[in-house]
Amino acid sequence: MNETYYSFNKYLRGKFGERVHRISIDAGFNCPNVDGVLSKEGCIYCDNKGFSAYAGKAKDVKTQITESIEYYKKKSGIKKFIAYFQAFSNTYSDIKSLKEKYDTIRQFPEIAGLFISTRPDCINEEKIKLIGSYKNEYLVWIEYGLQTTNDQALQALNRNHTYENFTRAVTLTRKYGINVGVHLILGLPWLTHADTMRDAILLSKLDIQGIKLHVLHIFKDTKLYQMHKERPVKLPTQKEYIKMVCDFLERIPDNIVILRLISSANPKFLVAPLWMNDKNSVIDCIKKEFMSRGTKQGYLVKINNN
Ligand code: SF4
Secondary structure, eight states: OOSSSOBHHHHHHHHHSSOEEEEEEOOOOOOTTTSSSSOSSOOTTOOGGGTOSSTTSOOOHHHHHHHHHHHHHHHHOOOEEEEEEOSSOTTOSOHHHHHHHHHGGGGOTTEEEEEEEEOTTSOOHHHHHHHHTTTTTSEEEEEEEEEOSOHHHHHHTTOOOOHHHHHHHHHHHHHTTOEEEEEEEEOOTTOOHHHHHHHHHHHHTSOOOEEEEEEOOEETTSHHHHHHHHSOOOOOOHHHHHHHHHHHHTTSOTTSEEEESOOOOOTTTEEEOGGGGOHHHHHHHHHHHHHHHTOOTTTTHHHHHO
8 A cells, every 4th residue: 555544535535446435324213312212311422413415304215326426527527426425314214115215326327336324223124134235236334433442432422322233343343345444533631641542452353344534523402511510521633533534544454444634513513623524634634643652553453462
């Protein structure tokens, strides 16, 4: 690997040989951590309005895909797309309704991939089989929201699942040969640097294919915002985040795709850290930090595994 990390763009270029755009979809699913099955509070940082351009607008899946394809074809000349079922928990429904929503992609020859984001406790063999059934025609990934391997921190986030739920979901998903992506939050105030590196080492030993990194961020109208108003929550500075990402990726094997190094958020809802929306600068600084260290993704993997 000549680059400092295995980027998602590089992965997609390798698969399709051309630019591919991910279309973010809100298929109208709910989440057991919001609808009262596990909790009504949700994760303390959760405000799906902050993520999805479509949340709350109640457009159907077909309309969302049609509009996005038209927009990106015109704007950037992109011809291939991935349908990304992103908002809330996209396996949290009965099989019939899941199939109906996922099957919408079959109406679009431009769609080449199916990515499904969900919680690790919202999956079972029947659902995995259904998702696996798209594998022959599409590039298929399931992205699990894990955030950390530390159960106490998961509790502090009010995630209402455990690390073990996640490892079980990974085993089941890999049994059907589906790619697994993991969402992680860096900069959780309850974790030390050593805890974060432990997350990296544990993940480096699992059969996962991708990792998506986020910085802990505060949106308006969330529990975390209330906590922050009562007592400011310590969030990483841009400089701290850059170092943390490099330390983390040095411990991640270089065949694991880095689906994202930093997320961005709708400025209307974002309280902090505001620097996260300067994505390009953060990504540049991460590359420069690797270059100044003379390291890259996977640099410490052999040392850790000895
Ligand atoms: S699991 Fe996802 S959708 Fe559900 S409350 Fe947490 S962040 Fe929100």
